[in-house]
Amino acid sequence: MCTPAAAAGRGRVRLNVGGKVFETTAATLSSAGRDTMLGAMVDASWNAGPAAAAEYFIDRDPACFAVLLDLLRTGALSVPPHVSERALCREALYYGLLDRVRAARLEDGDGFDGDRLRLAASVPGPGRAPGHDGTAVRAAPDGGCCVAHGGALVRVYNWMLEERPPVHLDHAPVNDAAYLDASTLLLAARERPGSGGRRDGHHGNGGLAVFSALTGEIRHRFRVTHDKQPRPFTPGALAFDDRQNSKIFASCKGRLNEYGVGAWDATTGQQTDFFYEPPGCALGDADKLQWLEGTSTLMAATMFPRTDSSFISVLDFRAKDVAWSWSDVGTPASLEDKHAVHAVAMDDGRSVCVVNQYDDLGFLDLRSNAGGVRWRSRSKLLRKTKKAMHAEETCYPKLAAHGGQLFASTDDAVSVFSGPDHALTSTLRGSDGGGAICDFSIGGGRLFALHNEENVFDVWETPPPPII
Structure with missing residues (x-):
């Protein structure tokens, strides 16, 4: 009072x-x-x-x-x-x-250090109910997050981990999510079976749209055109360039299995470009996009087991050209177990790290089109437990790079690699009984790890330095 x-x-x-x-x-x-x-x-x-x-x-x-x-x-x-x-x-x-x-x-940097992270909270989800399997977790710039549970809804949390109104997608499965800022959420969802493509402006039939992270209400729906004609593409992976031209990127798959990557202005919502590739190209149905700030290019990766082989391309939208590409097509039989299941461009912009289904780390040199993956056995992650050997395919290893460190999930833990040789320096293991980690995300000074079995997500923070 x-x-x-x-x-x-x-x-x-x-x-x-x-x-x-x-x-x-x-x-x-x-x-x-x-x-x-x-x-x-x-x-x-x-x-x-x-x-x-x-x-x-x-x-x-x-x-x-x-x-x-x-x-x-x-x-x-x-x-x-x-x-x-x-x-x-x-x-x-x-x-x-x-x-x-x-x-x-x-303000002075998020103070994030993977080797000093401590478990701050474990937030329960809806449990193992049909259609509510954990799909993705995304960190917000202010330390909040959103969690996609199957095709029903996306739960949104503020930085105090209090739940906000969720985003309802009317059973349209979520392919990817991204924060444009702390109050704006971008979602890519595929059209639910039998929807027929509604025209009433409702956001329940999938597509690419922006929502309020505060209220869960839709703000804008993005249209996809190619050759000045509307195209029925389904959006997949998302990326956002928030430093140069504030562009939104989304991988797109057409109904006739044609592929491309669209670009939109984040302010106006208008489409600015479309990188189209015909069927059978190396671009494929990319399930990971990452903006490379140093070269103003976009990495697009299509990973095994989604496809029989793995493809990674670096796209130059200005020149409408593939600046760099790699594929494991034609890999010798003795190395067939080296299919990449996830990839991340490193902070220095010189290399791409990949991980296979057996948790081996490998590196690709972005400065050269010659040579393959340099697999490094000394960078192997922790071995899977018997429980993880029976985990669902959504729990394949994931990668992230932040502040010069490399992070990789396997089983119910996230491994931290530091230094120029990417030595294993820490292991983060959180909730007991939560099951294997199906996704994790870093942002706002926190690491969020989503467990598959009970849909619980763990929140890791770096403790503040002592006050003198």
């Missing part, structure tokens, strides 16, 4: 918070924004009266308020050991400063 003793002026303001008096300036409180409680207290349009000093009584926790006031003064978040994270978040929510607290944590 807040009771003003007098109207706020332009100078100093006294606040009695839970019995402790704080003195600051109206400018400092105004910096919180007029849509916050503290900003509104000193906003002229909300408070009428003489320009005099004021004292406000606020019946809240003074220790947390001291942290939040210091955040407004300095822009930095310094949390003493005696203030709990939960209490600070509760008080920040009361004052309308929750987003400011999270932003301060990420």
Whole structure:
């Protein structure tokens, strides 16, 4: 409860918070924004009266308020050991400063270090119900996430891991998901059987569309055209260039098994390009796209066991050319077990890491079209348990690169590789009984790992450094 003793002026303001008096300036409180409680207290349009000093009584926790006031003064978040994270978040929510607290944590880099990650939470899902198998988890830029469970819906969580309204897709299976920003979610879903392609604008029949991560409501549906004609393509993998031209990319498969990758302007929603390849090309039905910032190109990978062989291409949209490509077609019989099941371009932009179904890591040189995968037995992951040997195909190993480190999932753990030689330095194993990890994602200073058996996802964080 807040009771003003007098109207706020332009100078100093006294606040009695839970019995402790704080003195600051109206400018400092105004910096919180007029849509916050503290900003509104000193906003002229909300408070009428003489320009005099004021004292406000606020019946809240003074220790947390001291942290939040210091955040407004300095822009930095310094949390003493005696203030709990939960209490600070509760008080920040009361004052309308929750987003400011999270932003301060990420401002100087997310502080993410795979070797220092600690399990912060395990969030249960809908369990093993028909049609609710875990499909994908995607990290939001602010530390929240979304989880696709089969074809029914996509669950959305804020950075405090509180569930927001879900996105309902009317049983259209989700192929991929991506965050354009903390409040905007991009989903690619294939048309559900028997839908016939509805024309009423409803988003339940699949396709590529943007949704509000806050309300679950649809904002925009993307159209796919080629040669100036609408094309009935089904979107698959997604990627987003958020630094150059703010473009959205989606792999597309036509009804006659023609393939391509479309590009759209993220601001206007208009299609800007389409990289089309005829049937039988190396592009294929790509199930992994990744924007390569250093070369302004797009990596498109089609992985085994989705296809009989694996294809990786680097596409140059400006030249409408395949700048680099690799395939394991024609691999000698002695190496048939080396089919790649997932791939990621490394942070240095010089190589692509691949992993096969037996958890071997290999590397491809993007600077050369010659040579194959350099498999490195010393980089093998942990061996699968007997339980994992019977896991569903959705639980093949996955890869991610972040901050110079390489991450790979296998069975119920995520392995961390560090240094120029990619040595195994850490192993993250979370929920007991959750089953094999079917997907994981890194973003907003967190690693999210989705387990297949019970649809539970684990949240890993790097603890903040000690305050001196």
